[in-house]
Amino acid sequence: RKEVEQDPGPFNVPEGATVAFNCTYSNSASQSFFWYRQDCRKEPKLLMSVYSSGNEDGRFTAQLNRASQYISLLIRDSKLSDSATYLCVVKGQAGTALIFGKGTTLSVSS
Amino acid sequence: EAGVAQSPRYKIIEKRQSVAFWCNPISGHATLYWYQQILGQGPKLLIQFQNNGVVDDSQLPKDRFSAERLKGVDSTLKIQPAKLEDSAVYLCASSVSGGAGLFGPGTRLTVL
Numbered sequence: 001r002k003e004v005e006q007d008p009g010p011f012n013v014p015e016g017a018t019v020a021f022n023c024t025y026s027n028s029a030s031q032s033f034f035w036y037r038q039d040c041r042k043e044p045k046l047l048m049s050v051y052s053s054g055n056e057d058g059r060f061t062a063q064l065n066r067a068s069q070y071i072s073l074l075i076r077d078s079k080l081s082d083s084a085t086y087l088c089v090v091k092g093q094a095g096t097a098l099i100f101g102k103g104t105t106l107s108v109s110s
Numbered sequence: 111e112a113g114v115a116q117s118p119r120y121k122i123i124e125k126r127q128s129v130a131f132w133c134n135p136i137s138g139h140a141t142l143y144w145y146q147q148i149l150g151q152g153p154k155l156l157i158q159f160q161n162n163g164v165v166d167d168s169q170l171p172k173d174r175f176s177a178e179r180l181k182g183v184d185s186t187l188k189i190q191p192a193k194l195e196d197s198a199v200y201l202c203a204s205s206v207s208g209g210a211g212l213f214g215p216g217t218r219l220t221v222l
Contacts, residue, residue, distance in 0.1 A: 004152075034210050043201060043213035044153065087152055089210075097143055097166055098203075098211060100152030 003027060004101035006088050012107045017078045021104050023071040023088030032091040033064055035073050037084045038103065044087055047073075078108045112136065114214030116202050122220045128190035131217045135183070135204030141165075143211055144177055144187050145201040153201055159185065189219075197221045 006023045013019050025033075033050035048055065050062040050071055061074040071088055088101040115134040123129050135142050140161050145153035156175065158166040162182040170177070174193070179185040189196055199218050203211035 032209070043216050045213070046210050049210065091209075095160065095165060097155045097158045098153075099155070100145075102150070102152045 002101075003099050004088055004090050006101040007104050009104035010107060011104065012109065013078055015078055015080060015108055015110050017108075018074065018076050019078060019106060020075075021073045021086055021088070021106075023073075023101055025069050025071070025088075025090045025099075027090070027092065028066075028069060030069075030090045030092055033062075033071050034089040034091070034098070035060075035062060035071075036087040036089055036100070038087055039084050044100075047086070075106075078106075080108050080110060082106060083108045114202055114204055114212055116200075116214035116217055118217055119215060120218045120220075122222065123192055124222050125194055126191040128188065129192055129219065130186055130188045131200050131202075131219075133185045133187070133202030133214060135185070135202070136212060139204035139206055139212075140182070141205045141207065141211070142179055142185050143203040143205075144185070145203065145213075147199045147201055147216070149198070156187070156200075192219075192221045194221050 004025050035047040036044040037047045038044040050064045054063045059076045063072045085103040085105045087103045090099045142159045144156040147153040156170045157177045159179045162179050177187045199216040201216045202214045205211045
């Protein structure tokens with residue numbers, strides 16, 4: 001089983017749609033969770049951290065379920081500029097590296 | 111704030127040749143990572159440094175890859191000899207204390 005697994009995608013949605021990405025992780029000792037965004041031929045950039053209580057940043061909402069080892073990202077009112085690959089990222093205890101999923105590609109069309 | 115710098119941005123070599131990549135992390139960032147990203151996949155950790163010491167190099171193919179961070183600041187990653195399957199983007203990232211990393215623009219390597 002891969003350490004971090006994501007929806008295969010791609011997701012093709014119209015502008016204004018709501019889209020959700022899911023991710024599961026295998027190491028129950030993981031302590032930190034993130035969503036990164038990667039545009040075509042660019043480096044990954046931190047989108048948001050994910051907390052157990054759930055957190056929101058504008059149109060983006062992230063949720064973490066430690067019991068199920070499940071992470072989600074919800075994007076509301078999709079914009080053309082949201083088109084990118086979204087990477088689910090998990091980190092163990094302090095001092096360990098980020099472990100990335102394969103990513104899910106989102107394409108928003110007008 | 112200046113970002114993570116990497117060079118070169120692109121490199122094309124033939125198999126069995128050698129290549130080196132350079133990374134200058136954000137000033138004050140003690141943790142430095144090298145990741146390999148093959149097309150269609152997420153980044154995979156090659157090596158993690160804390161200052162000038164290696165924290166994790168379990169996925170580094172040590173028969174051909176080497177990395178150093180001699181003064182705890184910039185770092186080099188070397189491949190010798192390169193194979194076709196080494197074609198990828200090599201990403202350097204840094205963080206203050208091992209948290210969410212900030213990535214450089216990467217070096218795109220093509221091995222022919």
